Amino acid sequence: MSARLLRYLGVRLLLIVPTAWILVTVVFFLMRVVGDPITAALGGRLPPDQLAQRKHDAGLDRPILSQYWDYISGLARGDFGRSQDNRAVSDIITTYGAATLELVFWSLLVAFAIGVPLGRYAATRRDSAADAGLRLFAILAYAAPVFFVGLLLKLLFSVKLGWLPVSGRASTNVELALQHVSPKTNILFVDAILYGDMGYLGDVLKHTVLPAFSLGLLTAGVFLRLVRINLIQTLRSDYVDAARARGLSARVVTRRHAFRNALIPIVTVMGMYIATMLGGAVLTERTFEWKGLGYQLTELLTARDFIAVQGIVAFIALVVAVMSFVMDVIVALIDPRVRF
Amino acid sequence: MRGKRVAAVGVAGLTVLAIAGCGSGKTGDGGGGGAGLVVGTTDKVTSLDPAMAYDNGSLLAETQVYQFLLNFPAGEAAPKPDAADKCEFTTPTVYTCTLKPGLKFANGDPLTAKSVKFSFDRMVGIKNPQGPSALLVGLDHTDAPDDKTVAFTLKNANDQTFPAILPTQAAAIVDEKVFPADKVLADEDIVKAKPFSGPYTIASYDKNKLVSYQSNPDYNGLFGKPKTDTVTVKYYAEAANLKLDVQQGNVDVAWHTLTPTDIDSLRNSDKVTVHQSPGGDTRYIVFNLNTQPGGTPAQKLAVRKAVATSVDRDALSADVFKGTWTPLYSPVPQGLPGATEAFKDIYGAKPNKDAATKLLADAGVATPVTLNIQYNTDHYGSTSSEEYAAIKSQLESTGLFKVNLQSTEWVSYQKARSTDGYPIFQFGWFPDFPDADDYLTPFFTADNFLQNHFTDPKITDELKAEVTEADPAKRAAVLASIQHDLMADFMPIVPLLTGNQIAVAGKSVQGVDKTLDPSSKFRFGVLSK
Numbered sequence: 001m002s003a004r005l006l007r008y009l010g011v012r013l014l015l016i017v018p019t020a021w022i023l024v025t026v027v028f029f030l031m032r033v034v035g036d037p038i039t040a041a042l043g044g045r046l047p048p049d050q051l052a053q054r055k056h057d058a059g060l061d062r063p064i065l066s067q068y069w070d071y072i073s074g075l076a077r078g079d080f081g082r083s084q085d086n087r088a089v090s091d092i093i094t095t096y097g098a099a100t101l102e103l104v105f106w107s108l109l110v111a112f113a114i115g116v117p118l119g120r121y122a123a124t125r126r127d128s129a130a131d132a133g134l135r136l137f138a139i140l141a142y143a144a145p146v147f148f149v150g151l152l153l154k155l156l157f158s159v160k161l162g163w164l165p166v167s168g169r170a171s172t173n174v175e176l177a178l179q180h181v182s183p184k185t186n187i188l189f190v191d192a193i194l195y196g197d198m199g200y201l202g203d204v205l206k207h208t209v210l211p212a213f214s215l216g217l218l219t220a221g222v223f224l225r226l227v228r229i230n231l232i233q234t235l236r237s238d239y240v241d242a243a244r245a246r247g248l249s250a251r252v253v254t255r256r257h258a259f260r261n262a263l264i265p266i267v268t269v270m271g272m273y274i275a276t277m278l279g280g281a282v283l284t285e286r287t288f289e290w291k292g293l294g295y296q297l298t299e300l301l302t303a304r305d306f307i308a309v310q311g312i313v314a315f316i317a318l319v320v321a322v323m324s325f326v327m328d329v330i331v332a333l334i335d336p337r338v339r340f
Numbered sequence: 341m342r343g344k345r346v347a348a349v350g351v352a353g354l355t356v357l358a359i360a361g362c363g364s365g366k367t368g369d370g371g372g373g374g375a376g377l378v379v380g381t382t383d384k385v386t387s388l389d390p391a392m393a394y395d396n397g398s399l400l401a402e403t404q405v406y407q408f409l410l411n412f413p414a415g416e417a418a419p420k421p422d423a424a425d426k427c428e429f430t431t432p433t434v435y436t437c438t439l440k441p442g443l444k445f446a447n448g449d450p451l452t453a454k455s456v457k458f459s460f461d462r463m464v465g466i467k468n469p470q471g472p473s474a475l476l477v478g479l480d481h482t483d484a485p486d487d488k489t490v491a492f493t494l495k496n497a498n499d500q501t502f503p504a505i506l507p508t509q510a511a512a513i514v515d516e517k518v519f520p521a522d523k524v525l526a527d528e529d530i531v532k533a534k535p536f537s538g539p540y541t542i543a544s545y546d547k548n549k550l551v552s553y554q555s556n557p558d559y560n561g562l563f564g565k566p567k568t569d570t571v572t573v574k575y576y577a578e579a580a581n582l583k584l585d586v587q588q589g590n591v592d593v594a595w596h597t598l599t600p601t602d603i604d605s606l607r608n609s610d611k612v613t614v615h616q617s618p619g620g621d622t623r624y625i626v627f628n629l630n631t632q633p634g635g636t637p638a639q640k641l642a643v644r645k646a647v648a649t650s651v652d653r654d655a656l657s658a659d660v661f662k663g664t665w666t667p668l669y670s671p672v673p674q675g676l677p678g679a680t681e682a683f684k685d686i687y688g689a690k691p692n693k694d695a696a697t698k699l700l701a702d703a704g705v706a707t708p709v710t711l712n713i714q715y716n717t718d719h720y721g722s723t724s725s726e727e728y729a730a731i732k733s734q735l736e737s738t739g740l741f742k743v744n745l746q747s748t749e750w751v752s753y754q755k756a757r758s759t760d761g762y763p764i765f766q767f768g769w770f771p772d773f774p775d776a777d778d779y780l781t782p783f784f785t786a787d788n789f790l791q792n793h794f795t796d797p798k799i800t801d802e803l804k805a806e807v808t809e810a811d812p813a814k815r816a817a818v819l820a821s822i823q824h825d826l827m828a829d830f831m832p833i834v835p836l837l838t839g840n841q842i843a844v845a846g847k848s849v850q851g852v853d854k855t856l857d858p859s860s861k862f863r864f865g866v867l868s869k
Contacts, residue, residue: 039751050469085387086526159584166588167581172375172572176552179544289581291549298577299384299548304751 005332012328016321021072023317027310028071036060037306058307080311084303089311092296097315098186099169099292103215103284104277106208110216111273115223116263122224123231123262124254134224141221146280150214150287157210165207167289174203211288215280219273223266230262264335271327275320375552376570377849377867380582380591384548384575386470388531390512391463392524394472396596396770396860397548399509400573403861404553405536406512409437409456409490410503411562412859414866415617417676417774419507422562423451423537427506429810432497433480437506439488445515446541446556447534453484458516460492465522472510475772478502498808500815504775507859513537539566539865548575553864566865567851586612586844592869593852594844595862600723603842604662612844613852618675620771620858621839622668622779623720625651625713625731627832629793631763633709642703644831646696647711649687650738651731653836660726665837670823671779673838675858677812678776678819682827683835693738700740708742711735714757715766719750724766758791767833774858776819777807783833784826794832799825 031037038055055061059070074081080089115138122134141149158166169175169188177200178184181191189208192201234240235258243253282294289295293312300308383397390402411422421427427437443451460482467473478499483491494502505511515535519525531545539561540553551573555566574591576582583602586594587609598606607614627644634640653667669681669689687695700707715728725747732743748756757765767790771778781803782788786795802822809815826832841856851866 054469085392086524154584158588162588166584166590167576167578168574168585168590172378172550172574172590175546175550176374176544176572179546179550286577289576289578295577 008332009329012325012332016325019324020318020321023321024072024075024314025068027313027317028068031306031310032064037304037310075314080315081307083300083308084305087308089308089315092308093293093312093315095186096291096293096296099188099290100278100281100285100294102187102189102208103211103281103290103292104274106212107215107219107277107281107284108270108274110212111219111223114216114220116227116266118220119224119227120231120254120259120262123228123235124250126232131228135228138221138224138228141217141224143221144217145283146214146218147283147287149217150210150284153210153214154287164210167287168207169290170200170204170207174200178204211284211290214287215277215284218280219277222269222273226266226269227262230265231258234258234261264331267327267330267334271320271323274323275316278316278319374570375572377568377593377864377869378572378574378591379593379595379864379867380574380576380585381595381597382576382579382582383596385527385551387524388527388542389519389524390459390509390514391466391471391473392468394470394509399860400595400862401542401551402509402512403538404540404571404864405538405542405556406514407443407451407537407559407561408507408511408513409439410506412507412774412857412861413562414854414863415857417858419503420562422507423456423513427503429498430491433494435492435494435499435502437490437492439490440560441488443537443560444558445518445534446536446558447515447518449515449517449535451513451515451537452487453490454487455516456490456513457482457484458519458521459512459514462514462519462521463510466524468524472508472772475505475508475510478505496808498810500807500809501773501775501777504773504778507861508773537561539563539863540571543570550574555865563863563865567868568864571864571867583844586846589846592846592849593867598842598844600660600662600664603664603844606844610847612846613849615843615845615852615856616664616840617853617856618666618673618858619839619841619856620673620676620774620860621665622671622673622769622835623665623727623837623839624671624767624769625834625836626757626765626767626790626792627834628760628763628765629832631760633711633763634703634705636703639703639705641831642699642705643709644834645687646699646705646709646740647735648683648831648834649692649699650696650735650740651834651836652691652734654689655734656727656730656837660723660730661837663840664842665839668835668838671783671826671833671835672776672819672823673779673858676774676776676779678806678816680820680823682820682823686824686828691734693740696738696740707740708736709740710742710744711764712744712746712762713764713766714746714748714753714762716750716753717747719753720766720768728766771858771860774860777803780819780822781807784822790833792832794830796825796830799830 036055038058038060039051059067078090080093082088083092118134122131125131154166157164170178178188178191178195181194185191188204189201192204235254240253240258243257281292282297284290285292285295286298297309297312381400383400385397385401386395387393387398388401390406393402407423409422409424410419410427413420423439423443424437425440427435430436439453445451460476460479463473464476478495480493480495485491518533518535527545527547531542534541536556537559539556539559541556542551543554544552553571555569579598579602582594583598583606585591587606589611603614606612629640632640632643634643657663657666669684670679672679713728715724717724728745732745735741735743756762769779783790784794785800785803788794799822802818806815806818809818843852843856845852849867849869851868854866855863
């Protein structure tokens with residue numbers, strides 16, 4: 001690894017700290033704008049003296065900067081706070097985060113599988129009817145609310161055709177069985193493999209299809225447009241002209257010279273779209289009863305458990321910051337120009 | 341080449357999903373197999389520790405795994421001995437229970453009178469704001485003179501509500517060797533220690549996702565041996581998913597809470613049966629007697645009565661709630677001992693525009709009367725919007741009222757309604773225990789829970805009298821008098837609707853009807869398929 005690359009990565013790594021700090025600080029103060037979390041959760045249910053005691057116990061009657069320091073230093077130690085029912089938020093994150101990770105993984109795969117080939121197809125048939133149709137599809141896929149797409153898919157494939165399950169991560173008996181897998185990852189397709197039952201694996205994957213497509217379609221539209229635009233631009237570049245001049249066929253030029261470069265911007269924005277997917281996962285998980293972090297977040301919001309919500313949102317902010325760094329590394333590895 | 345590999349990975353992934361979609365699972369056959377009978381619900385468990393749980397979701401779990409001195413037999417409103425052999429007033433202020441012999445928890449610990457005393461002392465001592473300890477406000481102290489005898493000393497002589505409190509969440513019996521006396525125990529620790537003496541124990545626990553119950557061979561109580569050994573509860577966020585899953589047979593019973601529209605559509609399904617019986621929830625319109633429209637007390641009363649006689653309860657029940665809630669003509673719902681239909685008896689069941697017009701005219705109230713009504717959707721359900729839109733339409737169609745509706749989120753709503761913020765507001769009541777007093781005393785004494793400034797010495801005296809009246813017939817007469825006077829002379833609330841207990845089950849499931857009653861206890865032990 002060259003010194004220049006190491007320097008570039010070092011700078012990017014250092015930038016995570018202020019990025020994450022700004023994100024979690026914004027989260028902290030935004031949560032305080034709406035009032036203190038205990039009053040939000042229990043106001044109206046507790047007499048004033050008990051409410052005051054609860055606020056005191058949670059340290060919410062101390063100066064805001066003192067609370068902020070505790071919050072930041074807690075985060076630095078991996079302490080994201082505790083929920084109203086006294087669960088460590090870090091436990092909630094690890095328990096439910098694995099399910100969301102699984103959903104995002106399959107959704108990204110769907111997004112790639114749909115977006116990249118279709119983008120390439122559209123670029124090589126620029127301004128044709130197929131191109132126009134695919135561009136329209138990309139816009140619709142991106143613009144359609146993920147829960148709406150999910151409901152349509154569910155109505156068609158679950159209710160009308162009966163091919164796929166309505167909701168959940170697995171059938172009840174499979175989920176019960178997988179609770180006893182050791183070591184348990186909470187990523188059900190991994191747990192099913194560890195259990196060693198292909199029937200269970202099939203059941204888990206069957207439950208994954210619709211949620212993954214619902215969420216994946218959202219990003220597939222973006223990937224399609226990015227690949228198309230970048231491939232069209234790359235196909236116009238001098239080095240592609242030079243390749244053509246050497247007598248290479250259009251297919252070979254596209255495949256060997258243009259397509260790889262057209263993928264670089266996708267990697268660049270992927271970090272951002274993973275964040276988008278986390279947002280989309282909230283709705284997808286709710287639509288399909290996928291008990292992940294997004295589902296848990298909505299439950300905590302409904303219960304007005306704002307300390308736990310703050311912890312999870314801070315975690316998501318940190319994930320976005322880290323993903324941004326990871327994408328920078330990948331791009332730097334595949335595209336030396338960015339190191340300058 | 342890399343592009344090709346990316347595409348290949350994508351296609352491979354899609355292929356895996358497609359294969360899965362076509363169904364390769366030998367075990368992916370829905371809710372059968374090791375899951376036993378599957379119950380779906382949208383209610384959530386707050387805590388398995390009775391000291392911290394006072395909600396329907398936790399009640400569902402507690403009903404299965406804890407024992408109570410008294411309990412409600414399926415379909416009955418009068419409590420009967422469960423862990424107790426018998427319970428009775430041994431002096432006017434002492435209620436004494438004798439335990440059955442040989443009771444024990446699933447972990448082998450004996451269940452004795454000391455366990456019962458510990459449970460009550462702990463509930464009162466912890467006094468968790470999210471728990472039901474307030475139900476024991478009438479309890480002075482608990483004694484356990486020997487292993488089989490528990491003596492409750494009550495603050496009021498002959499408190500007839502106390503037996504009805506013994507089956508509630510405030511009175512679940514816990515193992516003194518497992519639960520700390522002064523703090524709440526985490527669910528995981530409870531499940532691990534198995535301090536259960538109810539009909540079921542918890543075999544596996546994934547909170548608010550999937551919980552599996554196994555019948556408890558050592559249970560010796562009112563409900564007898566469960567008909568089904570394994571019952572699994574699946575938790576849903578969206579009622580629509582629960583509806584689809586019960587319709588497709590992925591869950592055997594859907595319990596709490598499908599929307600009225602879903603229930604109505606399931607009534608036409610040939611795959612499931614909608615089971616329904618009278619429940620205990622009620623919905624009212626409450627008037628703040630100080631800030632409601634009307635210049636004099638007589639005018640204010642006329643406005644209240646005119647509103648009450650203009651509302652079409654049958655239409656609300658049929659059009660908005662699709663029969664899942666039924667008309668209510670008294671603060672006390674039908675089915676409970678002492679309940680009457682006082683409003684219907686005095687004013688009739690149907691809306692009466694002429695009577696409303698006369699009431700306002702006689703009191704000299706200028707019409708149309710402007711009514712500013714507040715309602716809430718995040719606590720009383722999204723159907724409240726439709727309910728109050730219908731009420732507005734009904735009231736305005738008389739020409740006597742001009743209605744302004746406003747909805748506020750629950751925390752602000754609770755605060756504002758109890759500090760004279762709203763002149764007229766929606767209110768719902770989920771009973772603490774199935775006794776008529778629970779629908780009257782909290783609302784119609786001085787400084788009542790509604791905080792709407794209603795108080796009347798005669799009503800207060802009658803409420804005190806019914807609580808301590810040991811003769812059921814005399815008590816029913818006092819309760820009837822209270823309900824009549826409230827509707828005839830005061831109308832501080834307008835009773836609208838009472839909720840039904842509803843469960844939807846597959847055609848092969850039996851026993852659902854047996855457990856639907858105003859106690860709100862859904863007993864897995866009576867279910868089978």
